Amino acid sequence: MGLHEPVEDWASDFDHTDDAWAADPFPIWNELRQTCPVAHSDRYRGVWLPTRHEDISAIAYDTERFTSRSVVVSEFRPPHEMAPAGVAPPISSDPPFHKGARRVLLPAFSPQAVDRLEPSTRAYCEELVDGLRGHDVVDAAEGYAQHIPVRVIAHMLGLPEADADRFRGFVNHVLEGVALPMEERAAGMLELFEYLKAQIDDHVAHPRDDLISYLLDAELDGEKLDFFHVGRTIALLLIAGIDTTWSAVGASLWHLAGHPADRERLVAEPELLPTAMEELLRAYAPVTMARLVREDMDFAGCPMKADDFVLLPFPAANRDPDAFDRADEVLIDREVNRHAAFGLGIHRCAGSHLARMEMRVALEVWLEAFPTFHLADPAAVRWSGGQVRGPRTLPLRMS
């Protein structure tokens, strides 16, 4: 952030890392949906921005014309030679390779597998709230939300919990460092892969009961996954599993801090939480995905060129009045809710069951420990921009 020219015209020169997008993207998307439903910017060597649910879902389902070779918008386009696996399989893989690479991973993230992680997740959350008791003001993003997915994913993958600060550094670099000079960006990626290589080597020498050993042992079409595939998938899980869930938990607490009636109702009716959680996921979906245009073509009247990026702002799709009644209102008892917070089609977030469990447990434990809390200083809340949006500073007054 701050590395680019501020945006003046969102229809022709948008930038998803702009501070205005981070602070409050909804008016931007609502305006574009009315006036320019597929916007274009020359930044990042060409990127498109659809804001209607109809267009976003059509692109998510169209794996022929839109490739997942890269899903993070930056100046960089990964070389075609990396196909079919791509930089971080299976999120970066297209059909038909995608299916097998995803199939290998899904059992580890099934609802049954996730259930087994709930007791340890609850224990982490309880430990965190115990450390926060007695303070007048607590930063719920930095002091609570961010720690939960880091600890859960480290435990699941089999990485040392003591390296949590390094993981957050990697995540920040990959997702928020998109505007850095290419060499600096490459150096950060190299550091991540060198770190993971040492961890994977250690698992090769000393196999254990965790996801790294599981992947080293897994087979795709009768053959073991190669070392690079394992490394890149681990990188994906580490990057995708952390600040997404951190953002969802933080955004939920931010909403409840600013809407006392919703907070009081959830404290009084804890059985409503699963329904409320889906509404908070709809309204504050953290993740915007991306695709690359495969070949020059026309989409919705737009002349798209090969290797143009297309952002898929699922949070904008979730606020489209053509897809949802009272789309801009947060109704915590909304019963019909086909939101797209975890994407649509073959790339549905593989960790969605894990994310939902973490979010439910994090909110249950928090609300039980702290039934009353308010925004200590609304102006001090800081949101991350780019493709994962959530509160990074969230001071709450705890009384």
Place this chain on the structure above:
Amino acid sequence: MRVHVDQEICEGHGRCYAIAPELFEPDEIGNGHEVGDGTVTPELERKARLAVGNCPERAITVEEG
């Protein structure tokens, strides 16, 4: 009333078996399947309709009757 999850469309979001575990169950990769032949007893019809209304992929079909 009967429900059916189309496996060509299901992507494993898991909303159906979260909302109506009496009617849907997950397989080992998280895809949803109707329990048994998908018959919905009258007291579960509301839950069945909620599952349909929350499937992001619109993978669940309902046969009335």
